Amino acid sequence: MALDEKDLDAMLNAYPAKVKKNRKKHILVHDSSQARQEIEANTRTIPGIITNRGCAYAGCKGVVLGPLKDMVHIVHGPIGCAYYAWGTRRNKAKAEDSKQNYLNYCFSTDMQESDIVFGGEKKLAKMIDDVVATFHPNAITISATCPVGLIGDDIGAVAKAAEQRHGIQVLGFNCEGYKGVSQSAGHHIANNGLMDKVIGSGELTEAPEKFAINLLGEYNIGGDGWEIERILQEIGYHVIAVMTGDGSYAALKNAHVAELNLVQCHRSINYIAEMLETKYGTPWLKVNFIGIQGTIDSLRNMAIYFDDPALTQKTEAVIAREVARIEPIMEQYKRLCEGKTAFCFVGGSRGHHYQGLFAELGVKTVLAGYEFAHRDDYEGRDVIPEIKPDADSKNIPNLTVTPDEKLFKLKISPERAAKLKQTIPLSNYQGLMAEMTDGSIVVDDLNHFETEALIKALKPDIFASGIKDKYVVQKMGIPAKQLHSYDYSGPYAGFNGAVNFAADVSMAFTTPTWNYTTPPWKNQPLLAGTIESN
Amino acid sequence: MLECTPQTITERSAGKINPAKTCQPIGAMYAALGIHKCLPHSHGSQGCCSYHRMHLTRHFRDPIMATTSSFTEGACVFGGGANLKTAIKNVFAIYDPDVMAIHTTCLTETIGDDIPSIISSAEIPAGKLVIHTNTPSYVGSHITGFANMTKGMVNYLAESDGKPKKEQVNLLPGFVNPGDMLEIKRLVKAMGIKFIMFPDTSGVVDSPMTGEYVMYPSGGAKVEDIRDSGNSKLTLALGSFASTDPAHQLERKCKVPALTLKTPIGIKATDELLMALRQSFVQEIPAELATERGQLVDVMTDTHFHFHGKKVAIFGDPDVVIALTEFVLSLGMVPIHVLTGTPGNAFEKKVNAMLLEAGVSARVKAEGDLFELHQWLKHEPVDLLIGNTYGKYIARAEDIPLVRIGFPVLDRSVHSYLPVVGYKGAMRIIEMISNALLDRADRDAKDEDFELVM
Ligand code: SF4
Ligand code: SF4
Numbered sequence: 001m002a003l004d005e006k007d008l009d010a011m012l013n014a015y016p017a018k019v020k021k022n023r024k025k026h027i028l029v030h031d032s033s034q035a036r037q038e039i040e041a042n043t044r045t046i047p048g049i050i051t052n053r054g055c056a057y058a059g060c061k062g063v064v065l066g067p068l069k070d071m072v073h074i075v076h077g078p079i080g081c082a083y084y085a086w087g088t089r090r091n092k093a094k095a096e097d098s099k100q101n102y103l104n105y106c107f108s109t110d111m112q113e114s115d116i117v118f119g120g121e122k123k124l125a126k127m128i129d130d131v132v133a134t135f136h137p138n139a140i141t142i143s144a145t146c147p148v149g150l151i152g153d154d155i156g157a158v159a160k161a162a163e164q165r166h167g168i169q170v171l172g173f174n175c176e177g178y179k180g181v182s183q184s185a186g187h188h189i190a191n192n193g194l195m196d197k198v199i200g201s202g203e204l205t206e207a208p209e210k211f212a213i214n215l216l217g218e219y220n221i222g223g224d225g226w227e228i229e230r231i232l233q234e235i236g237y238h239v240i241a242v243m244t245g246d247g248s249y250a251a252l253k254n255a256h257v258a259e260l261n262l263v264q265c266h267r268s269i270n271y272i273a274e275m276l277e278t279k280y281g282t283p284w285l286k287v288n289f290i291g292i293q294g295t296i297d298s299l300r301n302m303a304i305y306f307d308d309p310a311l312t313q314k315t316e317a318v319i320a321r322e323v324a325r326i327e328p329i330m331e332q333y334k335r336l337c338e339g340k341t342a343f344c345f346v347g348g349s350r351g352h353h354y355q356g357l358f359a360e361l362g363v364k365t366v367l368a369g370y371e372f373a374h375r376d377d378y379e380g381r382d383v384i385p386e387i388k389p390d391a392d393s394k395n396i397p398n399l400t401v402t403p404d405e406k407l408f409k410l411k412i413s414p415e416r417a418a419k420l421k422q423t424i425p426l427s428n429y430q431g432l433m434a435e436m437t438d439g440s441i442v443v444d445d446l447n448h449f450e451t452e453a454l455i456k457a458l459k460p461d462i463f464a465s466g467i468k469d470k471y472v473v474q475k476m477g478i479p480a481k482q483l484h485s486y487d488y489s490g491p492y493a494g495f496n497g498a499v500n501f502a503a504d505v506s507m508a509f510t511t512p513t514w515n516y517t518t519p520p521w522k523n524q525p526l527l528a529g530t531i532e533s534n
Numbered sequence: 535m536l537e538c539t540p541q542t543i544t545e546r547s548a549g550k551i552n553p554a555k556t557c558q559p560i561g562a563m564y565a566a567l568g569i570h571k572c573l574p575h576s577h578g579s580q581g582c583c584s585y586h587r588m589h590l591t592r593h594f595r596d597p598i599m600a601t602t603s604s605f606t607e608g609a610c611v612f613g614g615g616a617n618l619k620t621a622i623k624n625v626f627a628i629y630d631p632d633v634m635a636i637h638t639t640c641l642t643e644t645i646g647d648d649i650p651s652i653i654s655s656a657e658i659p660a661g662k663l664v665i666h667t668n669t670p671s672y673v674g675s676h677i678t679g680f681a682n683m684t685k686g687m688v689n690y691l692a693e694s695d696g697k698p699k700k701e702q703v704n705l706l707p708g709f710v711n712p713g714d715m716l717e718i719k720r721l722v723k724a725m726g727i728k729f730i731m732f733p734d735t736s737g738v739v740d741s742p743m744t745g746e747y748v749m750y751p752s753g754g755a756k757v758e759d760i761r762d763s764g765n766s767k768l769t770l771a772l773g774s775f776a777s778t779d780p781a782h783q784l785e786r787k788c789k790v791p792a793l794t795l796k797t798p799i800g801i802k803a804t805d806e807l808l809m810a811l812r813q814s815f816v817q818e819i820p821a822e823l824a825t826e827r828g829q830l831v832d833v834m835t836d837t838h839f840h841f842h843g844k845k846v847a848i849f850g851d852p853d854v855v856i857a858l859t860e861f862v863l864s865l866g867m868v869p870i871h872v873l874t875g876t877p878g879n880a881f882e883k884k885v886n887a888m889l890l891e892a893g894v895s896a897r898v899k900a901e902g903d904l905f906e907l908h909q910w911l912k913h914e915p916v917d918l919l920i921g922n923t924y925g926k927y928i929a930r931a932e933d934i935p936l937v938r939i940g941f942p943v944l945d946r947s948v949h950s951y952l953p954v955v956g957y958k959g960a961m962r963i964i965e966m967i968s969n970a971l972l973d974r975a976d977r978d979a980k981d982e983d984f985e986l987v988m
Pocket of ligand 2: 063219265267268346347348349350484
């Protein structure tokens with residue numbers, strides 16, 4: 001079943017007029033015959049709406065900073081914010097030095113009423129001293145939560161003083177939850193801080209090996225990053241830094257020497273990607289290691305960029321071998337999935353990335369969207385000049401970088417870059433809509449009411465989203481797949497990940513537990529059978 | 535695992551490392567779900583609401599619905615009145631609950647939004663209710679938040695009709711699972727006593743799979759029942775940290791006498807609950823419950839050699855930990871480390887008194903954290919750790935079996951449906967403890983020591 005604009009309009013009639021007017025701009029029926037379809041995104045959530053969105057702190061500490069394993073991440077605020085971001089995101093890490101891996105730790109200044117009244121700077125400073133004395137970390141981050149900005153604690157000053165006392169880097173991030181309109185603001189704040197203070201501070205002035213790359217916007221959920229690295233290393237790439245899954249402060253400092261930056265999650269890390277290009281002359285390539293074809297295309301585009309016959313040959317050899325290995329397995333799963341439909345509403349990049357993998361299983365994505373993306377994630381980066389800053393986005397400081405006097409080095413000539421841009425997504429992202437089929441629905445910041453209504457209207461066979469709506473959907477008898485946490489499975493990236501995903505999705509369709517939803521008495525009258533005759 | 539934790543305990547005076555508590559609003563949100571057809575509302579930035587919903591969802595594996603005022607920086611400067619009024623309007627127009635239960639967050643507490651005056655100037659449809667409570671996270675813990683929302687129910691809903699009190703008991707269950715609430719209700723029903731339980735999340739966060747989603751499942755305390763709680767002749771506050779404060783408020787407001795008991799975990803605490811009901815309502819303990827108790831004692835005696843003398847560390851929420859400590863003592867176990875993250879001297883006092891009576895010396899601490907507990911364990915190891923899921927890292931690091939009881943349990947399922955309270959719950963705890971210890975014994979045994987019967 002398909003919906004048109006009229007059906008959507010009717011569905012939104014259940015809203016109060018103001019809400020309807022607002023939400024209408026966030027939903028559209030994809031139609032490639034139109035020159036441009038505009039969608040509203042990265043604007044305020046309406047108060048009282050059941051949204052999936054989180055806050056700037058979640059984007060900063062939870063997403064970007066948290067996975068850096070060899071830094072102590074102190075959360076300055078009352079206890080909750082630190083507690084909920086502790087161990088809940090599945091960003092896996094292996095420690096090179098197990099005495100410098102703080103991933104299973106949670107540090108909170110646990111502000112009390114007196115700290116709110118008299119200020120929390122002293123307590124924060126004291127906690128930093130305690131942490132240094134007990135753990136001797138290489139570096140510390142401080143993330144501010146809502147009350148901190150309101151009471152005027154100057155975490156930057158506390159950080160600076162602590163750096164002088166202890167001789168290690170202490171970075172302050174003003175990512176109070178009320179900044180911006182979603183996690184997105186926090187990504188930006190974290191990007192700025194890492195770019196300003198960490199990246200480029202390492203000793204290297206050039207790449208230690210050939211084909212040196214950074215992998216940006218890959219958080220190693222369920223081990224995704226490890227599967228991607230397995231493939232890249234075999235082909236001959238040298239991964240300098242991953243931002244930030246299984247990433248480290250030590251590696252991040254030398255990220256400036258890479259020859260190319262790969263961008264997996266555009267939303268959360270595009271700021272660093274762009275700044276690396278301006279400051280060090282390194283272009284970035286949009287990749288998508290979710291799905292077999294996505295992985296193949298990404299690898300081929302990388303090979304085109306490096307333009308090295310041996311590398312290209314190895315790329316093709318690895319692709320051929322991996323595809324031959326997994327295709328028969330995928331075929332089996334495809335038989336179980338073929339012909340089904342999916343909703344794919346996730347985060348800021350996965351709503352796009354998983355569509356290809358679903359398609360490889362014969363599952364058509366009939367609705368997709370993001371929780372906290374911007375218009376460019378839907379419409380492509382060409383739209384960026386058109387996006388007008390508003391009161392909320394203006395609150396996020398912009399970091400302006402200039403070419404580094406010593407370290408700036410154009411990795412490829414402008415002429416070659418211009419030429420490459422015609423064939424590969426070099427320093428560009430086309431957005432989610434470019435790959436969607438006509439008639440499918442695109443929704444930004446999908447909320448609970450719309451989830452229910454759209455499921456009833458479109459009856460998808462599977463719903464890919466997060467933990468907050470998972471059980472709502474399953475109560476409706478539809479399998480729900482968490483694509484933030486992978487339902488504790490994974491990896492889903494790369495070739496092995498595609499197989500895992502196929503297995504998990506097939507399992508969701510075929511589990512016999514669905515057969516018991518309707519009890520046997522439901523369709524059988526109580527007084528049934530024949531009247532006995534003798 | 536946790537290799538950065540040194541054995542040497544150094545004085546730390548600021549902050550928490552690996553906390554054993556979380557913030558007030560999540561408790562308030564959970565309590566509010568215990569009202570029938572109620573939608574909790576988080577007044578603050580949307581991040582808090584998102585985190586609280588996620589964590590409750592992970593624990594219950596069921597939909598947890600709540601709305602938020604979705605603050606932006608502007609709202610912080612000008613106050614959240616406009617956001618809250620818009621939210622109230624939208625909540626009733628779109629989600630149509632009977633009750634909207636507002637709790638605050640750090641942010642709105644810090645800027646000092648006056649919730650009652652905002653509510654009074656909001657558009658609330660006829661017949662609908664808006665209640666609120668203040669839940670600053672920089673005071674207390676999630677247990678305090680649960681108590682505060684329960685108190686909010688008393689403040690807004692409970693009423694006394696001035697007539698002689700009715701032969702019915704109010705049950706404030708505290709921050710426990712729906713399975714526990716059901717079990718407490720079953721015990722009181724078996725006693726033949728009329729009761730009103732609030733909050734009551736059974737039938738809400740343990741809703742059945744029917745192929746249909748209903749936003750407001752059939753469970754939860756009915757508003758008219760909470761209202762009528764002002765006419766009951768007794769309130770039993772189960773767990774002093776989560777329930778005493780609202781029970782006292784009901785006493786002040788409607789003159790319903792309040793009696794605080796332990797969360798009925800273990801034989802003694804269950805006995806005390808039944809005895810209190812027996813005395814107040816002059817109802818004999820029915821044979822059915824007497825048999826259950828007898829069976830429990832039978833199991834305790836028959837298997838005492840599985841656990842007697844074993845050293846145990848317990849951590850979690852104060853009411854649950856206090857009752858668990860009492861129970862393990864009655865099993866002959868030796869609790870040498872007892873810790874809660876929630877602040878409050880009463881915790882240490884109560885636990886120390888029980889330990890003194892049992893002649894056990896232990897480290898007992900309120901407002902502690904798991905980093906410290908881990909360090910204690912490095913100094914004095916135990917045979918068993920009892921606590922929530924966060925204990926699994928310590929359990930692995932120190933190779934100690936873990937029994938998961940409390941909130942949150944994120945890595946195992948079914949726990950929220952089955953009770954740890956009452957005689958049946960006590961039996962279940964014994965099963966968990968015995969199994970954990972015996973699985974360990976089996977795993978560690980040499981071939982020649984591996985036994986069929988244990
Ligand atoms: S800001 Fe306060 S209320 Fe919100 S999650 Fe953090 S501690 Fe809890
Ligand atoms: S992949 Fe999704 S969850 Fe991860 S950072 Fe990007 S938007 Fe967030």
